[in-house]
Amino acid sequence: MRFSRRTASASLAVALVLTLAYEAVPHARVPADERETADPFGAACRIRVTGSKVTAYCHNPYPEPDHVSLHVECARWWDIDTDSSPIEAGPAQTVRLTGRCWKEVGEVWISHRREG
Numbered sequence: 001m002r003f004s005r006r007t008a009s010a011s012l013a014v015a016l017v018l019t020l021a022y023e024a025v026p027h028a029r030v031p032a033d034e035r036e037t038a039d040p041f042g043a044a045c046r047i048r049v050t051g052s053k054v055t056a057y058c059h060n061p062y063p064e065p066d067h068v069s070l071h072v073e074c075a076r077w078w079d080i081d082t083d084s085s086p087i088e089a090g091p092a093q094t095v096r097l098t099g100r101c102w103k104e105v106g107e108v109w110i111s112h113r114r115e116g
Contacts, residue, residue: 052103059094064114
């Protein structure tokens, strides 16, 4: 079997491209012991501020319920900040939370709490 220099160069180029293409793909490298003990939790939330009103939608993709609360901090010192009561987002459930300020909204965030 004879290989020419051109064949060897082409084979090397293909091997290099395949190696680089493989390395360019992001991989999740989680050790086996962590995969088995990982306990995913927490609803994914989208927050929209429109003027002085706040609306949040939280979707829980996990089997364990998540109790979410909306926290609204108003921009004006005299405006009343609000913290909603925890709402249960069950498995595969989306919940809506609302809040508002009299004037401008300063900061908004969602807190998550496990049952119990």
